[in-house]
Amino acid sequence: MASIFTKIIKGEIPSYKIAENDQCFAFLDINPLAKGHTLVVPKKEIDYLFDVEDELYRLLFTFSKQVAKAIEKVIPCERVGIAVLGLEVPHAHIHLIPINSIYDIEFSRPKLKLSEEEFKDIASGIRQEYEKINQ
Amino acid sequence: MASIFTKIIKGEIPSYKIAENDQCFAFLDINPLAKGHTLVVPKKEIDYLFDVEDELYRLLFTFSKQVAKAIEKVIPCERVGIAVLGLEVPHAHIHLIPINSIYDIEFSRPKLKLSEEEFKDIASGIRQEYEKINQ
Numbered sequence: 001m002a003s004i005f006t007k008i009i010k011g012e013i014p015s016y017k018i019a020e021n022d023q024c025f026a027f028l029d030i031n032p033l034a035k036g037h038t039l040v041v042p043k044k045e046i047d048y049l050f051d052v053e054d055e056l057y058r059l060l061f062t063f064s065k066q067v068a069k070a071i072e073k074v075i076p077c078e079r080v081g082i083a084v085l086g087l088e089v090p091h092a093h094i095h096l097i098p099i100n101s102i103y104d105i106e107f108s109r110p111k112l113k114l115s116e117e118e119f120k121d122i123a124s125g126i127r128q129e130y131e132k133i134n135q
Numbered sequence: 136m137a138s139i140f141t142k143i144i145k146g147e148i149p150s151y152k153i154a155e156n157d158q159c160f161a162f163l164d165i166n167p168l169a170k171g172h173t174l175v176v177p178k179k180e181i182d183y184l185f186d187v188e189d190e191l192y193r194l195l196f197t198f199s200k201q202v203a204k205a206i207e208k209v210i211p212c213e214r215v216g217i218a219v220l221g222l223e224v225p226h227a228h229i230h231l232i233p234i235n236s237i238y239d240i241e242f243s244r245p246k247l248k249l250s251e252e253e254f255k256d257i258a259s260g261i262r263q264e265y266e267k268i269n270q
Contacts, residue, residue, distance in 0.1 A: 106242075
C-alpha cells in the first residue's frame, strides 16, 4: 500500500508543497513544531533513510540544504535544524525545523495549531524563496 | 580560536574515536542521550552545517551513513536517528543517536553517565564494525 507521503507526492492527499525535483519532494509538516517545519522525502518509497542508496541519499540532503536556505529567509530563527527519526511513517523523511533552542526539536511537545491561511502563507513564502535561490 | 572539535580532531583533547576519513571525523558524544550516540564533524571548522560547501556537505552525510550502519550493528535499537541543532559548539556537527522512541532524541533529557570502560568498549565495537564494512 502506498505510504501517506507517496499519496501526498502524487497529489492524492493535499499538501502545502514547498518544492520538488526529479527525485525529492518537500512540503510543510501539518503538525509542526515551529512555523516553517518542513518534511523532505524521496519520491521513491524507502522505509529507512540509511537504506536509501548513496546517490539518492546525497540528492536528498543536497535538496534539503536548498530548502533549508529558503526556510531561513522566511522564518526568523537562529538555525534550521535537522531531525530524522523514522519511527512512524515507513517512508524516509527529513524534518527541517526552524529552531532557537534545543526545546524546539522535541517531538513530544504540543504541536502548533495553524490555520489553513497561515500554512498557505508560509508555504508560499518559502516556495518563492526556493525558486529565487534555484532559478 | 580552535573549536573544541578541532582540538579533538587534532588529538589535543582525547576522544573515543569511531572513524575518520580525509575530511570527516566521528567520535562518541561524552554526554550521550543513548549508548552509541556519536558526533560526526567536518575537519574543516565551519559553524553552520548549511554553510558547508556542497561537496564536503555530501561527503559528511555519506560518512554519517557509513558510521550509522556500524552503530546499528553494535547497539540494539529501532533506528539510528539524526539530529542537527548547532546552537552550542560553533563547529558543524551531526548527532547520530540510536533510538527506540521519539523521546530518545530530546536534548533536554538527562544524559547517560557511562564509565570510561563503557565508552571504550562501545567505541571499540563500533570502530571494528565500521572497519569491517569499509575495508
